[in-house]
Amino acid sequence: MEPTTPPTRIPVPRDREDDYSNAAAAARRAFVTEHTGAKLDHVGSYSIDPATLPGNVEHFVGVAQVPIGLAGPLLVNGEHAQGEFYVPLATAEGTLVASYNRGMRLLHEAGGVTTTIMADHMQRAPSFIFPSARESRAFGEWLDENFDAIKAAAEETTSTGKLQEIERYSAGRILYTRFNYTTGDAAGQNLTGKATQAACRWIRANNDTIEHHFLESNFATDKKSSTINMLRTRGKRVVAEATIPNEILQRVMRSDSALMFRARQVSNLGGFMSGVNNNGAHSANGITAMFIATGQDAANVAESSAAYVYAELRDNGDYYFSITIPSLIVATYGGGTGLGTQRECLEMMDCYGTGKVGKLAEIVAATVLCGELSLGSAIVAEEWVDAHDAHGRNRP
Incomplete structure (x- = not known):
């Protein structure tokens, strides 16, 4: 069978000078009508100011009105x-x-x-990989000994987040951790990500037994229900x-x-x-x-x-x-x-x-x-x- 040529990709239009404007949104609605035939009269009826939306949505076209x-x-x-x-x-x-x-x-x-x-806990869950389980076990003890310094490194990135504890779970030569924070009035997923990244950089700079680490190991189970979060709280x-x-x-x-x-x-x-x-x-x-x-x-x-x-x-x-x-x-x-x-x-x-x-x-x-x-x-x-x-x- 001869390979087929994929169709030409037509991206959603953007205004590189002012993409968060009523004009940019109207241009995208016209684009939708041209390419799909759908009219967006209700989607395009809104009181929101598009200029307030950076950080909330991309390619803004309108709103979904829910009663x-x-x-x-x-x-x-x-x-x-x-x-x-x-x-x-x-x-x-x-x-x-x-x-x-x-x-x-x-x-x-x-x-x-x-x-x-x-x-009250919000967490990021980095994993650390070692040559063997023994280094993994020793690293867990090292985390306790250096908790205050790790906490300080994490909290340099936030005015509201506070590192409370570091949970540890071992498997093979991997140590899974959960960095638990309080996050003030924010939900805190981004806050904890930035803070834990800073903490991991300090850890890597001060511990040479780690082969590799991943900032998130799926042990925080973000956007997924899990037994550990039902028992330990997220x-x-x-x-x-x-x-x-x-x-x-x-x-x-x-x-x-x-x-x-x-x-x-x-x-x-x-x-x-x-x-x-x-x-x-x-x-x-x-x-x-x-x-x-x-x-x-x-x-x-x-x-x-x-x-x-x-x-x-x-x-x-x-x-x-x-x-x-x-x-x-x-x-x-x-x-x-x-x-x-x-x-x-x-x-x-x-x-x-x-x-x-x-x-x-x-x-x-x-x-x-x-x-x-x-x-x-x-x-x-x-x-x-x-x-x-x-x-x-x-x-x-």
Whole structure:
């Protein structure tokens, strides 16, 4: 068979003088219409200033408009988030906002959601290769002896990042490490990358036993859920919990605590059998909707939606329910949080800017808890399908 000549590549047009302008965006939309026939009337309707977008997007053509619904009030008894909040949820899935809103009503009547941040780590995970396992073991001890100097080298690159510890995991002649940082109000993936690069340069300059190193060994499992991050934390480890009297469950949810607990036992077994990383119902729904609304990195839902649900049926019929989110990656500064609509959504929860990331993490976790109880109740009360038929995409 004769080799075929590949088609001529026609790149997306760029304006090398001013690529972040309305004119450059309009030229790219015209390019799309010329080459695909698609009209971009809605994509090209936006209030955002393209000049603010360097660092957020390339080849800007317009915006994806996602409807934002409002749920609340959400009552939170947190260490950072205290009081009532109205929560923006960006979604095109019918019934999602209504379901979270219903859960918020339930837990408001029950006295609110208690939230606690248990740990805070963002990491980069370099690996170091040695002639043999013995040098690898010795290097682990050397890291302990030189931690203060390594920490100083890393922190020279950042005003907010702080190196907390270096985890070590050996395999053959390779030592895998996890450099754990706190990162202030930023999510911190870029911060930790730059800081760890500086630390590795100091290490290589002061240790001649290393054959080679890689700045990231896939042990941070960035943008992927993993057992190690569920156990050791990536981002914020947040617990949201509440105790709901059976009377309120019956009145608000047309459900019952005993039946809810039985369904929870069945769900735990089903999750175990299927090998899921989350024995809850749908934490990704609320987290994704909040991430899109508030300018978070949506790909971090892969890690952030992992969760542990724990429930108890109390002797008096009350229902204790908690969700632990071990790898919640959120920011209130940097990234997409400063863009127009995203900043507004953060501001409506008083979560924009410095000193607010703990508050946002607690609000996200509390919202997830409300959604878990709402969907769980709908399944028990056999209202789930009917709700989607009446209000969701299944409607006639």
